[in-house]
Amino acid sequence: MKCKKCGQKAVIDLRQHNIAYCQEHYLEWVLNQTERVIEKYDMFTKDERLLVAVSGGKDSLAMWDVLWQLGYNVDGLYLDLGINDQDPYSENSRQFCQQFAAARQLQLKIIDIRAKYGETVPEMASRTKRGHTKPCSQCGLVKRYLLNKEALDGGYDAILTAHNLDDEAAFLFANVTHWSLDYLGRQYPLLPATTGFARKAKPFCRFYERETATYAILRGIQYVYTECPYAVGSKQMRNKRYLNLMEDEQPGFKTQFYLGYLRALKKGAFPHHQEKAEDLELKRCTNCGQPTRSNGVCTFCRLVEDA
Numbered sequence: 001m002k003c004k005k006c007g008q009k010a011v012i013d014l015r016q017h018n019i020a021y022c023q024e025h026y027l028e029w030v031l032n033q034t035e036r037v038i039e040k041y042d043m044f045t046k047d048e049r050l051l052v053a054v055s056g057g058k059d060s061l062a063m064w065d066v067l068w069q070l071g072y073n074v075d076g077l078y079l080d081l082g083i084n085d086q087d088p089y090s091e092n093s094r095q096f097c098q099q100f101a102a103a104r105q106l107q108l109k110i111i112d113i114r115a116k117y118g119e120t121v122p123e124m125a126s127r128t129k130r131g132h133t134k135p136c137s138q139c140g141l142v143k144r145y146l147l148n149k150e151a152l153d154g155g156y157d158a159i160l161t162a163h164n165l166d167d168e169a170a171f172l173f174a175n176v177t178h179w180s181l182d183y184l185g186r187q188y189p190l191l192p193a194t195t196g197f198a199r200k201a202k203p204f205c206r207f208y209e210r211e212t213a214t215y216a217i218l219r220g221i222q223y224v225y226t227e228c229p230y231a232v233g234s235k236q237m238r239n240k241r242y243l244n245l246m247e248d249e250q251p252g253f254k255t256q257f258y259l260g261y262l263r264a265l266k267k268g269a270f271p272h273h274q275e276k277a278e279d280l281e282l283k284r285c286t287n288c289g290q291p292t293r294s295n296g297v298c299t300f301c302r303l304v305e306d307a
């Protein structure tokens, strides 16, 4: 396997593109591809202030590194969820984020959920009907709420998450199998800001998981290898396995699946679910002032107020 550009020994074979690259040219390719995606979807510019959600895993740290190298003005946000019961998952993740930021002199904001709200996310979730066996859905709610709040309060132009192609394809697969039209209409690499909601972008949505892992390793980025212990056995993981079987037989399957969906979305195949600004304006949480679909207190405030 030889590098397409220089003929030296390749370190990665991109089967879906039918090309291979050496270390130097692979790293260059990742930067170029990211820039292309940012431009294609008109995500953000170098003059804007960006906030990247970092988990301590390969995708988010690799993405922060790429954006930093490309010259974007990007700070990090780590939400310490307090998942340390089986192994010190949150503790380790936090340390990797801190080491990463310190080495590059980047700004990292940490929100310790237990210190701020009195309970860890698994503790909060254990009091709810949906979350008492697995905290994942409540955890998703906490993350979405806090990312948005921190982006707005900090005056950031956009919040970035490091969802990769495997994540997007698995989410899409779940939504297609359930025909969840609402979600199908909203899954897009860029969600513009609306009243009370920050702009959200996914600049890594075209990279396979193995590509971001290779990038992180080649760049010497230290990251947490383990998944969240609660993600083990989840539907998302199962869907990723199914899609990997398809990809093995047909290299490029996941890319085609995802890009085909984006084309269909653009043609109006799914109702574009845009919340009306006025509706959100009318409904504000009586406790925190954030937009909410329910009347009175929002779901996040309801979750934490019993703490």
Ligand code: FES
Pocket: 081, 135, 136, 139, 140, 228, 229, 230, 231
């Ligand atoms: Fe939230 Fe696993 S990361 S439950």
Ligand code: ZN
Pocket: 003, 004, 005, 006, 007, 008, 021, 022, 023, 024, 025
């Ligand atoms: Zn090369």
Ligand code: ZN
Pocket: 285, 286, 287, 288, 289, 290, 297, 298, 299, 300, 301, 302
């Ligand atoms: Zn609220």
